[in-house]
Amino acid sequence: MPRIRSLGLSFVGVGTIIGGALSLGVAAAQAPSSGPTKQSMGEAELKGASLDYFPRDRLFRILGKDVLSAKGENMGRIVDVLFDETGQPHAAVIDFGGFLGVGTRKIAVSWSALRFDLGEKKNVIALDLGRDQLKAAPEYKYTGSDKPIPVVAQPQSAPHESNPDSGR
Amino acid sequence: MTRSILRIGLGVGPSAAPMSRSLRGLDWLNFFVANFQSGFGPFISVYLTGVGWTQGAIGVALSAGTVAAMLGQVPGGALVDAVCSKRAAGAAAIAAIIASALLIALWPALFPIALAEILHSFASSVLGPAIAALSLAVVGRGAFGERLGRNARYLAIGNAVAAGLMGTFGYYIGERAIFLLTAALGIPALAALNMIHDASLARPKLLSPKPISAKPDGTGRSWRWLTDRRLLTYCACVALFQLANAAMLPIAAGMVTTRAGSEASLVIAACIVAPQAVTAVISPWAGRAAEGWGRRPILLLGFGALPIRGMLFAGVADPYLMIPIQLLDGFSAAALGVLTALIIADITGDSGHYTTALGVVGLAIGGGATLSTTGAGLVADHFGSAATFLSLAAVGLCAAGLVWGLMPETKPASDAVNT
Numbered sequence: 001m002p003r004i005r006s007l008g009l010s011f012v013g014v015g016t017i018i019g020g021a022l023s024l025g026v027a028a029a030q031a032p033s034s035g036p037t038k039q040s041m042g043e044a045e046l047k048g049a050s051l052d053y054f055p056r057d058r059l060f061r062i063l064g065k066d067v068l069s070a071k072g073e074n075m076g077r078i079v080d081v082l083f084d085e086t087g088q089p090h091a092a093v094i095d096f097g098g099f100l101g102v103g104t105r106k107i108a109v110s111w112s113a114l115r116f117d118l119g120e121k122k123n124v125i126a127l128d129l130g131r132d133q134l135k136a137a138p139e140y141k142y143t144g145s146d147k148p149i150p151v152v153a154q155p156q157s158a159p160h161e162s163n164p165d166s167g168r
Numbered sequence: 169m170t171r172s173i174l175r176i177g178l179g180v181g182p183s184a185a186p187m188s189r190s191l192r193g194l195d196w197l198n199f200f201v202a203n204f205q206s207g208f209g210p211f212i213s214v215y216l217t218g219v220g221w222t223q224g225a226i227g228v229a230l231s232a233g234t235v236a237a238m239l240g241q242v243p244g245g246a247l248v249d250a251v252c253s254k255r256a257a258g259a260a261a262i263a264a265i266i267a268s269a270l271l272i273a274l275w276p277a278l279f280p281i282a283l284a285e286i287l288h289s290f291a292s293s294v295l296g297p298a299i300a301a302l303s304l305a306v307v308g309r310g311a312f313g314e315r316l317g318r319n320a321r322y323l324a325i326g327n328a329v330a331a332g333l334m335g336t337f338g339y340y341i342g343e344r345a346i347f348l349l350t351a352a353l354g355i356p357a358l359a360a361l362n363m364i365h366d367a368s369l370a371r372p373k374l375l376s377p378k379p380i381s382a383k384p385d386g387t388g389r390s391w392r393w394l395t396d397r398r399l400l401t402y403c404a405c406v407a408l409f410q411l412a413n414a415a416m417l418p419i420a421a422g423m424v425t426t427r428a429g430s431e432a433s434l435v436i437a438a439c440i441v442a443p444q445a446v447t448a449v450i451s452p453w454a455g456r457a458a459e460g461w462g463r464r465p466i467l468l469l470g471f472g473a474l475p476i477r478g479m480l481f482a483g484v485a486d487p488y489l490m491i492p493i494q495l496l497d498g499f500s501a502a503a504l505g506v507l508t509a510l511i512i513a514d515i516t517g518d519s520g521h522y523t524t525a526l527g528v529v530g531l532a533i534g535g536g537a538t539l540s541t542t543g544a545g546l547v548a549d550h551f552g553s554a555a556t557f558l559s560l561a562a563v564g565l566c567a568a569g570l571v572w573g574l575m576p577e578t579k580p581a582s583d584a585v586n587t
Contacts (some may be wrong), residue, residue, distance in 0.1 A: 001445065059574075061220055063217075063220045063221070064217050064218045064219060064220040064221070073430060077217050077218060079217055079222075079223055079309065080222070080223060088373075089306055093335045096213075096425065097275075097425035097432050098214075098421065098432075098433065098436060099252070099335065099421070099434075099437045099440065100211045100214065100331065100334055100335060100437075101209065101210030101211045101212075101213055101214040102209075102210050102417065102418060102426045102436055102440065103418065103420075103421025103422050103424055103432070103436045104214075104419045104425065105422055105425050105426065117574065131429065132429065132580035133423060134418060135426055135427070135428075135432070136426055137558075139422075141549070142223070146451055147294065
């Protein structure tokens, strides 16, 4: 019984430390941004963490989102995101092709081939790769293999034109 | 077709009018029930992906359904044997499937979806046997093969229509609408069920277990079917068949995705719908032929088509050629769709355990299918798709060989079968 209690106490301690560090990090990262609105809330309720509110059109979920090619072809849906060791997203896994779920293939595409700044169309993500470039790619498998993960990227020569909307 | 209905209608039933009404009810019941099966297949993972589920959570929910489907087969069949009214059992199963479709459409969270999958799996393992038992009760033994042929025909038409409707609804309205449609189609399914005269109530000898008191030793004669060599052989045959069959379409469809252009989805849709057309056309013939020539020739036709399909898939690269090859699946589906219910009726006779035995076969089918996708996936990872198709073809050849070498004819020797 005493052992369990001490464990519990130590968890509370760790939690507080992480919470404090997190609140510092979030505050530092978001200081220059003008988007979020700070709302004062009782410090006691959040244990010192800060709370920001973002406009609905600033943040969005990514799992299950449709991906369209530049030509407007439906490329499938994002089912997973792969990160590298620095914590940056490196690739998105797309459930590609098929009919009613039969014959779909999971294909990992480079994160840099995705575009999120489509202006009005908030519900779709654009991909700088076409159907023909994706269809023959090897399938992505998360489990059951220690082989390297195949990630499809756009050709190096392709100019990465900047979208005027992206700096918003 | 009309002629044969009339013949049965005038020949056997209590009176012609209610009989033909029952037969039409069975036709429509099979048509609407088909939608329930396809409504919960691989498509549910597409839907759950669309509402933001992770792959892991989808896997958990679908596994719950798979496990429930396996565990539910024998109890589901036993339940149908135990209840007096097979029609009531069917109605309860349809109601449960409507509930699970609504749950999926309206409450896509882990617990409700897992619950819906389990509910749907168990209801399905009641519904199939209930329809078989009701069909047997309505037409009697003499016309059962022909009736099963018609059941398979309307099931196939229903499957094809359901795939088309689901594709259209999913594309234009949204995936949630498909589950609402599935739930809505439960209403005409119940109406069709209601058209059927519940003959099972009038034939307790045919379809219900004998009183336990008749067998004081506990190992009553009526359970002898459980160790019947024909049943065990047939279970081994269908398990091997599914081990070879279940993974074939998904792998072929994956190849279509890889090799075809923007029309890939349409080619896969054709691979799903085209064999249903074959099944719809030949099933009634298969049912009549099984009553005339016997079960074995039709069984060999269905099992024989499978290794041929596997070998053709292994050797063909053009995605469009996948469609005609997939037509062979229509022959297998017709043969197995008609003969499973027929052969089990032959074997169990009047033991009163007809649908329990159907559940045992269902378990063998489910086991084979589950192992098939896993096993074929492993082979495909290491050796490629051609080798996978050849392996599946080899397993299918073993299944056909087992039918050829060990599966006896189960058609009762005398043609003067009483109903």
